[in-house]
Amino acid sequence: xxxxxILVRLEGRSxxxxxxxxxxxxxxxxxxxxxxxxxxxxxxxxxxxxxxxxCAQVIAGAGLRxxxxxxxxxxxxxxxxxxxxxxxxxxxxxxDRQTLVVAIGGGVIxxxxxxxxxxxxxxxxxxxxxxxxxAMVDSSVGGKVAINHRRGKNLIGAFHQPxxxxxxxxxxxxxxxxxxxxxxxxxxxxxxxxxxxxxxxxESHVDALKARDLKSxxxxxxxxxxxxxxxxxxxxxxxxxxxxxxxxxxxxxxxxETMSGYGSWRHGEAVAMGMECAAGLAQRMGxxxxxxxxxxxxxxxxxxxxxxxxxxPMKADELIDVMASDKKAQSGAMRxxxxxxxxxxxxxxxxxxxxxxxxxxxxxxxxxSGH
Amino acid sequence: xxxxxILVRLEGRSxxxxxxxxxxxxxxxxxxxxxxxxxxxxxxxxxxxxxxxxCAQVIAGAGLRxxxxxxxxxxxxxxxxxxxxxxxxxxxxxxDRQTLVVAIGGGVIxxxxxxxxxxxxxxxxxxxxxxxxxAMVDSSVGGKVAINHRRGKNLIGAFHQPxxxxxxxxxxxxxxxxxxxxxxxxxxxxxxxxxxxxxxxxESHVDALKARDLKSxxxxxxxxxxxxxxxxxxxxxxxxxxxxxxxxxxxxxxxxETMSGYGSWRHGEAVAMGMECAAGLAQRMGxxxxxxxxxxxxxxxxxxxxxxxxxxPMKADELIDVMASDKKAQSGAMRxxxxxxxxxxxxxxxxxxxxxxxxxxxxxxxxxSGH
Numbered sequence: 001x002x003x004x005x006i007l008v009r010l011e012g013r014s015x016x017x018x019x020x021x022x023x024x025x026x027x028x029x030x031x032x033x034x035x036x037x038x039x040x041x042x043x044x045x046x047x048x049x050x051x052x053x054x055c056a057q058v059i060a061g062a063g064l065r066x067x068x069x070x071x072x073x074x075x076x077x078x079x080x081x082x083x084x085x086x087x088x089x090x091x092x093x094x095x096d097r098q099t100l101v102v103a104i105g106g107g108v109i110x111x112x113x114x115x116x117x118x119x120x121x122x123x124x125x126x127x128x129x130x131x132x133x134x135a136m137v138d139s140s141v142g143g144k145v146a147i148n149h150r151r152g153k154n155l156i157g158a159f160h161q162p163x164x165x166x167x168x169x170x171x172x173x174x175x176x177x178x179x180x181x182x183x184x185x186x187x188x189x190x191x192x193x194x195x196x197x198x199x200x201x202x203e204s205h206v207d208a209l210k211a212r213d214l215k216s217x218x219x220x221x222x223x224x225x226x227x228x229x230x231x232x233x234x235x236x237x238x239x240x241x242x243x244x245x246x247x248x249x250x251x252x253x254x255x256x257e258t259m260s261g262y263g264s265w266r267h268g269e270a271v272a273m274g275m276e277c278a279a280g281l282a283q284r285m286g287x288x289x290x291x292x293x294x295x296x297x298x299x300x301x302x303x304x305x306x307x308x309x310x311x312x313p314m315k316a317d318e319l320i321d322v323m324a325s326d327k328k329a330q331s332g333a334m335r336x337x338x339x340x341x342x343x344x345x346x347x348x349x350x351x352x353x354x355x356x357x358x359x360x361x362x363x364x365x366x367x368x369s370g371h
Numbered sequence: 372x373x374x375x376x377i378l379v380r381l382e383g384r385s386x387x388x389x390x391x392x393x394x395x396x397x398x399x400x401x402x403x404x405x406x407x408x409x410x411x412x413x414x415x416x417x418x419x420x421x422x423x424x425x426c427a428q429v430i431a432g433a434g435l436r437x438x439x440x441x442x443x444x445x446x447x448x449x450x451x452x453x454x455x456x457x458x459x460x461x462x463x464x465x466x467d468r469q470t471l472v473v474a475i476g477g478g479v480i481x482x483x484x485x486x487x488x489x490x491x492x493x494x495x496x497x498x499x500x501x502x503x504x505x506a507m508v509d510s511s512v513g514g515k516v517a518i519n520h521r522r523g524k525n526l527i528g529a530f531h532q533p534x535x536x537x538x539x540x541x542x543x544x545x546x547x548x549x550x551x552x553x554x555x556x557x558x559x560x561x562x563x564x565x566x567x568x569x570x571x572x573x574e575s576h577v578d579a580l581k582a583r584d585l586k587s588x589x590x591x592x593x594x595x596x597x598x599x600x601x602x603x604x605x606x607x608x609x610x611x612x613x614x615x616x617x618x619x620x621x622x623x624x625x626x627x628e629t630m631s632g633y634g635s636w637r638h639g640e641a642v643a644m645g646m647e648c649a650a651g652l653a654q655r656m657g658x659x660x661x662x663x664x665x666x667x668x669x670x671x672x673x674x675x676x677x678x679x680x681x682x683x684p685m686k687a688d689e690l691i692d693v694m695a696s697d698k699k700a701q702s703g704a705m706r707x708x709x710x711x712x713x714x715x716x717x718x719x720x721x722x723x724x725x726x727x728x729x730x731x732x733x734x735x736x737x738x739x740s741g742h
Contacts, residue, residue: 084520159493
């Protein structure tokens with residue numbers, strides 16, 4: 001495959017996303033050009049420590065002093081306690097404003113290391129080497145970094161753009177099936193929310209994607225990164241509503257994750273369930289363009305990719321309460337990203353609790369009838 | 372006195388500093404115009420809870436829902452644990468991205484509340500009502516927010532500009548002497564580091580300033596806010612070196628504060644000592660313009676304002692080690708802001724440990740001769 005480079009244009013904060021296959025040699029140059037100083041601190045997911053060690057070796061070959069720490073765990077890692085421990089490590093290693101933080105792992109590592117980089121010494125540069133499909137297509141691009149807090153997922157965070165994103169598709173070869181599927185859920189999100197052409201491509205490449213056919217995977221990663229870059233360029237701080245489209249399914253997903261305690265359900269799985277809820281809600285509210293079969297097509301695609309399309313048996317009322325306290329809620333009003341047709345969504349705050357409860361129950365939630 | 376309004380010009384992040392005397396009525400309009408939503412959360416220093424309560428009442432009169440929390444303590448408040456507790460309060464009160472955080476207090480409250488505002492939901496607006504002279508002339512303007520960490524003062528932080536700064540000089544009437552003097556130390560810093568005319572004004576108004584003569588105090592607060600605004604406009608992120616001039620005395624000061632555990636010495640007192648060390652170092656290194664009597668004039672002015680000009684009996688070597696780990700150090704090299712003449716400083720990394728140790732001992736530090 002051809003290597004490609006996607007530029008995210010953000011005035012003084014522009015950066016490249018490099019997409020490669022098994023090209024560690026290029027990494028040395030990529031990092032050297034983006035490291036302002038002589039020290040790089042690698043924060044890596046323990047599950048990819050072999051790959052991370054290789055990256056660290058290559059970066060060291062670029063003339064940088066390397067310090068490295070590996071972490072294990074899922075969403076629980078994204079805590080103030082973990083951030084605090086990392087601040088200590090950075091201070092021990094005499095990190096300063098010229099130090100480059102390199103995050104190697106999935107979205108959890110990127111979010112945590114990015115938050116630490118955003119807040120250490122009022123912000124130091126960081127570079128991401130995503131190792132999951134989900135991180136490649138979504139969380140690595142756009143500068144949203146965060147940790148969780150008792151009251152909500154990603155409640156504490158910042159906008160801190162990376163100085164570069166280095167994607168090596170070969171690392172996907174060893175990604176567990178479940179993680180890989182979770183990435184596909186976010187890929188479906190791009191299609192369903194903002195690009196009908198991508199959605200159709202996915203429908204016609206279900207088997208190839210499940211088989212991790214390199215050509216199809218590369219096409220999809222490229223496609224999603226370009227879409228994400230374009231949205232982020234127009235709405236970096238998530239204020240105009242454009243970036244909100246990428247939260248399709250996420251209000252529901254965050255509620256599922258919060259209620260299940262971050263861990264029983266992976267983010268991508270929760271997003272799949274969330275998109276099903278959002279589409280169901282749009283259908284119930286009569287928002288869907290007739291004749292498009294949006295709900296049927298989405299369910300078929302998600303099922304085809306082995307993603308869950310039903311909620312676990314959670315109480316509908318509790319899910320709604322959690323959603324009402326989501327940080328994207330405004331003055332207590334829940335805002336939902338709902339589809340109009342494949343590839344087109346809109347933001348609405350006009351959702352009745354009654355409709356919401358009905359849809360949640362349709363999708364598998366439990367509880368008495370709404371009020 | 373006339374009320375005045377100083378604009379800090381920062382593209383999309385411009386804001387006003389309003390300087391008034393006993394004009395709480397104007398506060399209602401000032402806040403209403405800057406609050407994007409319907410909720411304001413007041414984080415106030417318990418030592419000014421009467422004034423804060425009055426402000427809260429005025430803001431409530433502007434039609435905003437008010438929630439308020441008061442905190443006691445000095446630098447120890449600027450901790451991750453305290454930030455975490457505030458995140459909980461904000462979540463309890465259903466703060467969202469339209470919520471305005473109002474910090475009422477000195478630099479500690481501004482730094483802490485500002486850090487929480489910078490990181491809650493990836494950043495929400497905040498407004499500062501400084502109640503100490505130090506906060507009025509320095510820490511409230513410029514968007515530097517931070518908390519302390521085991522390894523250093525202000526180690527964890529962000530750049531997060533306020534949406535407005537409301538200064539009511541009448542609150543200084545009840546400021547304890549020691550706090551008032553600490554503010555004067557930062558005022559002297561502006562004169563010594565960047566404005567010889569201000570320095571001369573201070574020399575001729577020592578008695579008026581000590582007596583808190585309103586006209587002199589108002590002149591000085593205005594003067595310093597204009598200087599700070601101008602520096603911040605040219606170097607918002609502290610990258611060009613211009614803003615570094617305002618750190619005159621601060622590398623030494625932070626080391627004194629770190630070694631004494633934040634508390635035995637107030638920041639302003641440590642800055643006074645630090646300026647004396649910096650001027651002494653410049654003299655020893657032959658950097659001072661001849662005939663200016665910089666060190667004599669500075670010592671006389673600081674003493675006249677009842678500020679300390681000698682270090683406490685700390686070990687010189689330990690002070691140096693702490694300075695070497697300051698977050699402004701680059702790759703382990705200490706950088707110092709040293710005077711050339713009254714009103715002119717420069718940034719240098721060319722300082723020998725030997726000179727440094729000698730000057731520290733001259734200024735009161737203990738320890739064997741340098742190496």
